[in-house]
Amino acid sequence: MLKDVLDGFVHSTNRSFTDRHLTVGGSDIGQCARKVAYTKAQSKVDTNYHDGWGARLRGTIFENHVWVPAMQARYGADLLYAGPEQQTMALGLLSATPDGLLIHQPKDALKAFGITNIGRSGEIVVEAKTLDPRVQLDNAKTAHAFQVQIQLGLFHAVTKHRPDYALISYTDASFWDEITEFVIKRDPAVFAHAQHRARQIMQAKTARELKPEGWIAGGQEC
Numbered sequence: 001m002l003k004d005v006l007d008g009f010v011h012s013t014n015r016s017f018t019d020r021h022l023t024v025g026g027s028d029i030g031q032c033a034r035k036v037a038y039t040k041a042q043s044k045v046d047t048n049y050h051d052g053w054g055a056r057l058r059g060t061i062f063e064n065h066v067w068v069p070a071m072q073a074r075y076g077a078d079l080l081y082a083g084p085e086q087q088t089m090a091l092g093l094l095s096a097t098p099d100g101l102l103i104h105q106p107k108d109a110l111k112a113f114g115i116t117n118i119g120r121s122g123e124i125v126v127e128a129k130t131l132d133p134r135v136q137l138d139n140a141k142t143a144h145a146f147q148v149q150i151q152l153g154l155f156h157a158v159t160k161h162r163p164d165y166a167l168i169s170y171t172d173a174s175f176w177d178e179i180t181e182f183v184i185k186r187d188p189a190v191f192a193h194a195q196h197r198a199r200q201i202m203q204a205k206t207a208r209e210l211k212p213e214g215w216i217a218g219g220q221e222c
Contacts, residue, residue, distance in 0.1 A: 026096030153191030
């Protein structure tokens with residue numbers, strides 16, 4: 001009984017992204033190409049499919065009520081594109097919505113990660129993630145590393161900002177004081193590949209035009 005109440009409430013309060021089908025987002029680009037293509041095409045809906053909201057809502061609550069207020073308290077006006085100021089950037093068929101951008105940072109802001117100079121811009125892309133405590137991370141998840149590469153590339157392409165590094169923070173979903181962080185350095189070649197991949201996905205007429213990326217093909221998606 002109460003599950004239905006919670007389901008109804010969450011679905012009624014979901015954010016609506018009316019133009020998401022027009023581009024491939026940074027969080028999509030590293031996923032199975034066929035899956036993303038079907039989603040963007042808005043083809044016939046499987047009425048038996050249940051779209052779980054637990055992990056998504058968990059991340060939203062953490063970001064809105066803990067991560068953003070904490071970042072604002074620490075960085076103030078040096079935190080851009082976060083919370084109510086969050087913006088979606090787009091170039092062609094590729095888009096991304098960063099969690100935030102730090103500006104006016106000292107060149108050694110990432111020295112704890114072995115980086116002594118973050119570049120002339122003094123800027124760092126920041127991305128918040130919550131993580132299932134059963135997951136062991138030695139590096140940032142591939143899809144997330146790809147995601148922040150898109151963000152870095154779009155900042156360079158469509159704004160005045162020139163960040164060379166992104167910092168991904170993973171917060172344990174059970175114990176919020178356990179946080180693991182990884183730094184990703186901008187790679188223009190990855191961004192160029194993402195643009196090509198976005199065009200392939202969005203311009204495919206049928207799924208047959210997109211190569212399988214599942215276990216048989218050596219990948220982990222599909």
